[in-house]
Amino acid sequence: MSFFLKVVLKSFLLLSIFFYTHNSIAQFGIGDALKKKAEKLVKDKLMEKTEEKRESYDTLSFNYAIAFLDKTESFENQQKGEGLIKTANFLLRDDEPQTDLEAARDIYDFGRLNYNMGNQFMAETNLKLAKFKYEQISRTNEPNYLKSIGLLGLLYSDMGRYTKAEEFTEKALDGWEKLQGKESIGYLAELNNYAVLQINLGNFIEAEKIIQQLGENLNAEKENEMLPYAIYLNNEAILNQYMGRADEALGLMHECNEIAKESLTEKNSTYLQFLTNRAILEQENGDLETAEKTFQEVLDLQESRLKLNAKNDPDYAHMKSNIAALYVEKGEYDKAEKALKLALEIYEGEFGAEHLTTAGTQSDLGNLYRFLGENEKAESLLQSALYTRERKLSKTHPKVVKSQEDLALWFWANGQMESAQSYFKKVMGTSQEFIKDYFPALSEAEKTKYWEQLKPRFFRFYNFALENYQEYPELLEDFMQYRLSTKGILLSASTALRNAIFSQNDEELTALYEQWLDQKQQLANAYALSDEEIKEQSLNVDSLENATNKTEKQLSVKSEAFSTAYEGRNTDYKALLSRLQPGQVMVEIVQYPIFDKQLTTEHAYAYVILKKGASKPEIVINNKGNLLEKRYYSYYNNVINQKMKDDYSYAQYWKSLENEIGSASRIYLSPDGIYNQVNMNTLQQPNGKYLIQDHDIRYIGHPNDILFEKSAQSAAKQTAFLMGDPNFNSQSIAQLPGTRKEIEDISKYLSPSMNMQKYLSNEANESNLKQVQSPKYLHLASHGYFLEDKQANDNLFGVQLQYIRQNPLLRSGLLLTGAGAEESSGSSQSFNQSNNGFFSAYEAINLNLNNTEMVVLSACETGKGDVKAGEGVYGLQRAFIVAGAESLVMSLWKVDDTATQKLMSGFYRENVQGKAIPDAFRSAQLAMLNEYKHPYYWGAFIMFSR
Structure with a gap:
């Protein structure tokens, strides 16, 4: 502050004091000496009051770090009148001697x-x-000492000096804890800043723990904590977005906006940033129209706030940069380029070329030019963005990795393959480390969302590798490594967790696991209730879901199962080659979206063929993936169900592999995409024979399954659990008398060597099924169901629509005794849904099938479900594998009751006579082929085994 300004302000303040004291004292005729004394008394009193108020601000006003999707900023939560009081205090004591403490504070x-x-x-x-x-x-x-070091932490974070930032923030945290405790607003402000720092560092798991602590301590009802609570919600939303939880992120941002609106004006820059985050999240959720409206609202407010200076302001640049991404998604590339160029010009003018905010826009504009084929314009921008990010952020930060991938794609487009390969190597290595480090602390739902966010990176690399591996053979090695480590990664995570629980003699871990199973059963029950019933019973389904996820995350962290399992999946394909015997072939099928400057909606299939004696895999590419999944599959499905001759499907699904497979006696088939829904055994060759007649085709979930070594079984007499012919008690659900004969025949074959647990009619219910304890065989004969999302209505098989759509495991299952009871009684379902007759895949996951050699689902469409690239089928297949089954027999279409009974009886007869499970199954199908020529009767069932 200038000397002249100080004099003017001080004179104005003292003049005000003088008039107040003069007018109130002169009427008593007091002289000048007394007037001066009175003025001093008033001044001293004012100084005392301003000092007192100023000290209170020291423990209420803080700078809060705020995370945004492309940068970090901070907001100073000043108290009302704080600036005026501090100015007055400063001026009132201007001519007084200053203490060291006052000097430090100034x-x-x-x-x-x-x-x-x-x-x-x-x-x-x-x-x-x-x-x-x-x-x-x-x-x-002193509070201001702690605020000094805390603000230094924020400053160093802004500058990208994260080591220093962490040092000072931790020191401030420790100081506030000692001075005022962990519930003080000072401690919570620094805790917020520490959380954002961890987000910037890419330490998402640590950030989540901190943010959870903030949520437990901040109170939105308190005036001093209302805005900090909004900031906490914003930061939690951004973290959720980074971790792939887009739905949760958007919900949190809406809540943040509502609270912030009460504390800030609409034109406040922080409020506008919150709105911007909401627009980005709306875009991420696919609601482009709503996102554009929100962006436009922000731009209008921004321009009215800054008027003539709007187009030179970094906040305005930020809005333009973000709306450009929306323009790109809508295909409005000219608008996007114009917005990004303006934003870049503002950022470079305000912050310079080597700033993280500038780098973000350089990256966006460079990628736009790369997509448009303007490679010369793109290179310098992408290189500059990477240079800045590598200098300012950690080596494994997601933004650094993204910049490296951007350049890998640019080098590929520009024909510089060695450089592209080098960058891809870094990117893919770091991505695998992400998976190993982050997955253990996520629930399955969170793992799914995180993997959906990360998976496109692997698809881009698959395109690069499969296009260039012949010229650069090492790309084939990398492709196989990444594929083997990530195929079925979500299924692997679930089975690894369950196996760890059963293999570790840990009482605490087992108790936590049992708590989790109980919570999941409560959820399954709650999903079957109507909104009215949920309200009547005061249930909070969201809270129950959150509690279940929290328990699952605790289990994952404690067991450390996933990291171990994931590292074990990094198998060199040469280990698979060495396990194959003469005459054996492995076919790994890879479904992936085709890359054309970006990933498209067109699919391709790569068939990776491993043969005994070969030094490397052979690759066959089929770019007609969309036809395989739609037109060709529709044809296959129709001719099967109409029992017609199929002269077409073999050419579409198998002919391209013919030369590579040759006369192999056994084919291990690891399917992906539509190959999970077409039974290769049923394809008829030009010579009239079906593939099953020339090849022993064995379906496996993952190539590594051929390395599986079966654990030694107990010498004690083992159990067969058989269930069939449920009493549906329904006019619309047909009884299945053939399943009773099926169970009786199987029991006759197995009873000499095994204990029988047999449940028929009224005993074929959920309660009995859920009591199963690691049988050798589990055989369930009934109706199965699978419902496409588009088939969902308000209540399907006792499960509410909103839950069906969010969880595919609720859309498939088996019908057991009582499934039609509510139809005849007209009564509404009670909260005790554990025996309602609808046994979903969601419930099947909780069964104890540890060391169960085989599960047979002798029902219609038990192999159906939501097919996800690289993850198999989300339905009963997945559920029973997670529950522990080593082999699983299931159907792909509605089956004939009599033919199924004969097939199953023949299967067990062959098994009892000494044939291994896969051999017995194939023999039974070949026998059925002789009796029923069309594959509709014998080909519905496939076996997945290890």
Whole structure:
């Protein structure tokens, strides 16, 4: 502040005091001496009051770090009237001798002022000086000392000096805990800043723990905590978005906006940033129209706030940069380019070329030019973005990895394959580390969303590798490594967790696991209730889901099962080659979206063929994936169900593999995509024979399954659990008398060597099924069901629509006794849904099938479900594998009751006579082929086994 301004302000303040004291004292005829004394008394009193108020602000006003999807900023939560009081206090004591403590406080205030104005050099100088001053006079227990080091932490975070930022933030946290405790607003402010720092560092799991602690301690009802609570919600939303939880992120942002609106004006820059985050999240959720409206609202408010200076302001640039991404998604490339160029011009003018915010826009504009084929314009922008990010962020930060991938794609497009390969190597290596580090602390739902976010990176690499592996053979090695480590990664995570629970003699872990199973059963029950019933019973399904996820995450962290399992999946394909015997072939099928400057909606299939004696895999590419999945599959499905001759499907699904497979006696088939829904055994060759007649085709979930070594079984007599012919008690659900004969025949074959647990008619119910304990064989004969999402109505098989759509495991299952009871009684379902007759895949996951050699689902469409690339079928197949089954027999279409009974009886007869499970199954199908020529009767069932 200039000397002249100080004099003017001080004169104005003292003149006000003088008039107040003069007017109130003169009427008593008091002389000048007394007037001066009175003025001094008033001034002293004012100084005392301003000092007292100023000290209260020291423990209420803080700078809060705020995370945005492309940058980090901070907001100073000043108290009402704080600026005026501090100015008055400063002026009133201007001619008084200043103590060391007052000097330190003034230096801090000057540093804070410079920080808020963006003067980083002056801010650092004054904050370091304030820190030194407080330490010199041994007043490190002062709030402003802790605020000095905390603000230094924020400053260093802004500058990308994260090691220093972490050091100072941790020191401030420790100081506030000692001074005022963990529930103080000072401690919580620093905790917020520490969480954002961890987000910037890419330490999402640590950030989540911290943010959870913030949520437990902040109170939106308290006036001083309302805005900090909104900031906490924003930061949690951004973290959720980074971790792939887009739905949760958007919900949190809406809540943040509502709270912030009460504390900030609509034109406040922080409020506008919150709105911007909401627009981005709306875009991420696919609601482009709503996102554009929100973006436009932000731009309008921004322009009215800044008027003539709007187009030179970084906040305006931020809005333009973000709406450009929306323009790109809508295909409005000219608008996107114009917006990005304007944003870049503003950022470079305000922050310089080597700033993280500038780098973000350089990256966006560079990628736009790459997509448009303007490679010369793209290179320098992408290189600059990577240079800045590598210098300012950690090596494994997601933004660094993204920049590396951007350049890999640019080099590929520009024909510089060695450079592209080098960058892809870094990107894929770091991505695998992400999976190993982050997956253990996520629930299955969170793992699914995180993998959906990360998976496109692997698909882009698959395109690059499969296009160039012949010229660069090492790409084939990398392709196989990444495929083997990530195929079925979500299924692997679930089975690894369950196996760890059963293999570890840990009482605490087992108790937690049982708690989780109980919570999941409660959820399954709640999903079957109507909204009215949920309200009547005061249930909170969201809270129950959150509690279940929390327990699952605790289990994952404690067991450390996934990391171990994931590392074990990094199998060199040469180990698979060495396990194959003469005459054996492995076919790994890879479904992936085709890359054309970006991933498209067109699919391709790569058939990776491993043969005994070969030094490397053979690759066959089929670019007609969309036809395989739609037109060709529709034809196959129709001719099967209409029992017609199929002269067409073999050419579409198998002919391209013919030369590579040759006369192999056994084919291990690891399917993907539509190959999970077509039974290769049923394809008729041009010579009239079906593939099953020339090849022993064995379906496996993952190539590594051929390495599986079966554990030794107990010498004690083992159990067969058989269930069939349920009493549906329904006019619309047909009884299945053939399943009773099926169960009786199987029992006759197995009873001499095994204990029988047999449940028929009324005993074929959910309660009995859920009591199963690791049988050798589990055989379930009934109706099965699978419902496409589009088939969903308000209540399907006792499960509410909103839950059916969000969880595919609720859309498939088996009908057991009582499935039609509510139809005849007309009564509504009770909360005890554990025996309602609808046994879903969601419930099947909880069965105890540890060491169960085989599960047979002798029902219609038990192999159906939601097919996900690289993950198989989300339905009963997945559920029973997670529950522990080593082999699984299931159907792909509605089956004939009599033919199924004969097939199953023949299967068990062959098994009892000494044939291994897969051999017995194939023999039974070949026998059925002789009796029933059309595959509709014998080909519905496939076996997945290890």
